Amino acid sequence: RTVDGSEKTVYVVTRWWRAPEIIINQSKYDEKVDVWSVGCIMAELILLRPLFPGANQLTQLDAIFDVVGTPDIETLNEISNAGLPRKQSL
DSSP states (O other): OOSSOOOOOSOOSOGGGOOHHHHTTOSOOOTHHHHHHHHHHHHHHHHTSOSSOOSSHHHHHHHHHHHHOOOOHHHHHHHHTSOOOOOOOO
């Protein structure tokens, strides 16, 4: 839940515990990203190794998709229409 509805920073939490919506630079997120991080930490405590040990954002998403599967086309369309930051010319 966002307190004031404003956009948040996208550079939060250690990469290996970062939720997919933060990895793709979604600047509006809620407490679900914290639940994701806690799940990653719990898995690491049980497995004695990181669950999603990505070296960068792309390999991080690959590691996540290897475990939970890739998003379906409907979800990908929602992501692309979510108003994510686009590359802008200077």
